[in-house]
Amino acid sequence: MTDGELQETVEVEDVERAMERLDDPDVVRHTPTEPSTSFARMTGAESVVLKLEHLQWTGSFKTRGAYNKIKRAHDEEGVDEVVAASAGNHAQGVALAATTLGVDATIVMPRTAPQAKVEATRGYGATVELVGQDFQEVMGHATELAEDEGMTLVHAFDDPDVVAGQGTLGVEMYEDLPSVDTVVVPIGGGGLIGGVATVFAELSPETRIVGVQAADAATVPDSLDKGVPQTLDEVDTIADGIATGGISDLTFGLIRDHVDEVVTVGDDEIARSVLLLLERAKQVVEGAGAATVAAILGDAVDVTDETVMPVLSGGNLDMTMLQTTLVHALTARRQLLHLEVLIDDVPGRMAEISGVIAEHGANIRTVRHDRAVEDLDVGEAYLVFEIETSGATHARRIVTSIADRGYNVTRVNRERL
Numbered sequence: 001m002t003d004g005e006l007q008e009t010v011e012v013e014d015v016e017r018a019m020e021r022l023d024d025p026d027v028v029r030h031t032p033t034e035p036s037t038s039f040a041r042m043t044g045a046e047s048v049v050l051k052l053e054h055l056q057w058t059g060s061f062k063t064r065g066a067y068n069k070i071k072r073a074h075d076e077e078g079v080d081e082v083v084a085a086s087a088g089n090h091a092q093g094v095a096l097a098a099t100t101l102g103v104d105a106t107i108v109m110p111r112t113a114p115q116a117k118v119e120a121t122r123g124y125g126a127t128v129e130l131v132g133q134d135f136q137e138v139m140g141h142a143t144e145l146a147e148d149e150g151m152t153l154v155h156a157f158d159d160p161d162v163v164a165g166q167g168t169l170g171v172e173m174y175e176d177l178p179s180v181d182t183v184v185v186p187i188g189g190g191g192l193i194g195g196v197a198t199v200f201a202e203l204s205p206e207t208r209i210v211g212v213q214a215a216d217a218a219t220v221p222d223s224l225d226k227g228v229p230q231t232l233d234e235v236d237t238i239a240d241g242i243a244t245g246g247i248s249d250l251t252f253g254l255i256r257d258h259v260d261e262v263v264t265v266g267d268d269e270i271a272r273s274v275l276l277l278l279e280r281a282k283q284v285v286e287g288a289g290a291a292t293v294a295a296i297l298g299d300a301v302d303v304t305d306e307t308v309m310p311v312l313s314g315g316n317l318d319m320t321m322l323q324t325t326l327v328h329a330l331t332a333r334r335q336l337l338h339l340e341v342l343i344d345d346v347p348g349r350m351a352e353i354s355g356v357i358a359e360h361g362a363n364i365r366t367v368r369h370d371r372a373v374e375d376l377d378v379g380e381a382y383l384v385f386e387i388e389t390s391g392a393t394h395a396r397r398i399v400t401s402i403a404d405r406g407y408n409v410t411r412v413n414r415e416r417l
Contacts, residue, residue: 015167054315062093068165085142099125157189158248167195188242190251197258241288
């Protein structure tokens with residue numbers, strides 16, 4: 001079967017064959033689960049059991065589909081050179097799978113890809129080409145290489161072999177927790193949820209399958225409404241692992257047939273969940289994986305009295321993005337408080353206000369004078385503080401105390417992510 005003759009759907013038998021191919025625990029391993037009493041209490045669930053797929057080799061589920069695709073093509077068709085387009089997780093999965101099987105891999109990545117992910121992909125043995133600024137340009141170049149150089153394209157989700165490989169995660173989840181009531185899976189291109197939902201439709205059809213997309217990258221709800229896959233020209237989310245901007249006919253059909261609900265969550269909710277996973281579960285999870293926890297913590301999915309398993313699909317969180325995400329989440333909690341205080345620009349004002357903050361046991365991270373502001377009168381200035389607090393109640397006390405000293409104080413709202 002050539003890439004131009006791909007089957008139109010994926011059956012559980014395809015996943016079973018993928019299970020047989022994924023026979024090397026140094027490439028794909030059975031990832032652990034971890035119950036979270038904190039998340040159960042916060043959601044009202046009977047039990048929340050986290051599927052720690054971010055602890056997979058290469059840091060995400062992507063190796064499953066890549067290995068199944070490349071191994072079948074190598075063993076059955078003699079393929080010895082593959083190409084893929086990716087900004088991160090798929091790139092690393094293809095690189096590891098290909099190198100393990102002795103197949104040459106070229107990965108096309110955008111010039112904007114984080115250097116850490118580029119170097120990780122090279123470290124797994126692939127040749128990396130940096131092209132363009134977005135996924136569409138990267139995919140276009142990878143497709144040209146496949147056609148011009150005779151390489152086999154390993155698509156991130158629009159390939160039955162890839163989807164079947166991702167479906168092996170569903171088999172593990174069922175084996176881990178046969179009594180699960182609800183499974184929550186992130187959706188980018190739909191390969192992961194397509195494979196997982198196919199498995200549960202056969203092994204446990206009573207289990208509810210819920211898909212989650214980032215609100216500013218969501219295409220599936222509109223696709224389901226219109227009956228055909230829809231795409232977005234631009235996506236804007238911290239969950240870059242699910243920011244594909246579209247699904248395929250293959251994954252659309254699997255979602256339509258086997259997924260019970262598709263919900264969306266905002267970047268604020270995702271950032272909060274990244275922080276909570278660090279605090280409560282001691283897990284470093286990227287935005288795409290944290291989206292499933294965001295869905296059950298918010299109003300998107302009611303899991304009251306249920307046994308629920310969210311998939312933490314990836315942990316390849318760039319450190320700059322981690323910092324940005326945590327600062328945003330802490331600011332939303334008022335644990336990072338940004339205050340603008342109007343003062344007469346005379347000696348002693350900064351010391352006085354700093355003393356008030358110190359009396360409350362808060363730490364000043366930064367402070368600056370703003371004098372070149374159009375709405376200020378002559379002799380006035382703003383003091384802008386960034387303060388560490390223990391939370392919203394502590395922050396309110398600080399603001400009230402500064403105001404009680406006669407100062408006009410305003411909390412400066414941070415821009416949304």
